[in-house]
Amino acid sequence: MSGKYTIVMVGAGNVATHLTYALIKAGHRIVAVFSASEKSAGMLAEKTGTSGTTNLDTLPVKADFFIIAVRDNALEQVISNLGERNGMVVHTTGSVGMEVFKGKFKSYGVLYPFQTFRKEQEMEMGQVPFLIESNSEKGLLKVRKLAESISSNVIDFNSEQRRYLHLTAAFACNFTNYLVSVAESILKEHHIDRSLLLPLVEETFRKIRVGPAKDMQTGPAIRGDTSTMKKHLDLLENYTDWQKLYSYMSELIQKNDKL
Template sequence: MNIVLLGSGNVATNLALALKAAGENIVQVFSPNLENAKAIAKNVGSKSINSFSEIDRTADLYIVSVKDDAIAGVAKNLKGVDGLIVHTSGTTDINILSSEVKHAGVFYPLQTFSKSRIVDFKTIPLCLEASDHHQLDILTRVAEKLSDKVYVVNGDKRKVLHLAAVFACNFANHLYALSHQILTKNDLNFDLIKPLITETADKVLFDYPENVQTGPAIRRDESTINKHLAMLSDLPELQEIYQTLSNSIKLVHK
């Protein structure tokens, strides 16, 4: 299958390599920043472009992997294309494409991506949606080459998945960053709590998170909570986060 990849960010970088490894032919990589397009294209044997006028309009599949607020603008520049056009967003409706192009879909990989860390797509849930059954069949065939976990998920359910992912991934990572801040401020190495992070993540793979919750809040250990809040007296924003999360844990575990 001939594929045009539009985007050069974290998702696009990982997706390009996965598609290449699966035997798909990426004919072009588009980015407004030509150097960014070249960085991906050279790794997948593709042509890099930075102008919509250069896009091959005979490809089978166009994957729009850009920021959510840029999807509509890209779609307008793909009017008249006969191939299937999909975006990779967790929160954007399919109709942002279907209102502009003939054949539309969504190819949402439920994972966190970084350019510096290439992930194994075989373990990633791929959430698909398409404007009709034929387009869904096309998208499914591509997805099944990449992953063992392919699901048809409508827009409303996909948005819920993305919301849950923000809590499980983005917010959790931010809390790691705050832990790092606290440790660094007190001349302690972040490596000291990495085994704790690993064990916490491992436990929820085998049980529901609410069943393995630990810490002073679930124990109603107000003495420890107050000591921690006092230690954060010079960091009121962290005090607020600590108090909010402690209250949330207490509410869940009444």
């Protein structure tokens, strides 16, 4: 066996797209692409030199891997409709346990890349942590081989831990990004260039490399500087949502400090 696999990609969104690129680069062969959206299926298929379909029934019955990379809330439906397949079926989702496959396929597992993906953004996959799981030793070896062909950071992980890890991404990625967007909105309204924020944001996240975020906390809340917090809340007078968010987060930072 050459270690190169034939792969059916079920999904054509952010994760599916970046996985597809990385898999092709590693020498595997994408033999078909499914997406509920004709446009997405067609676009990704075109880039892989294969066929795209919006019909699960027309997918090949046999391949080394069927990788299901669809939205979390579409996953169970796709699994139900996929029918019998001869090959290993994996999903790429943090929030869904491996047991979702139980009794439906013979060989299955999870291939969860712990990263934030957007189609439009290039992504170097080599350092992305891939968290893998399978229903058999043999299956685990096979998923590991696939994952290691695209990343040097492949880790065995059970479904329970994976769920918590997925949750933390909401805090460390989605919510942090939202907070930066709040900062940018305030700056925009006061005609201040958003580029001023960049050195601050970069330093904030450079520090995370150095040690736990808890030890890196700065700002008025951790200092208990109520006069500055009061000033900030006054400036947020016309942004009641963000005023509430500011109060609550400051309260939590002060509470956290006492833990």
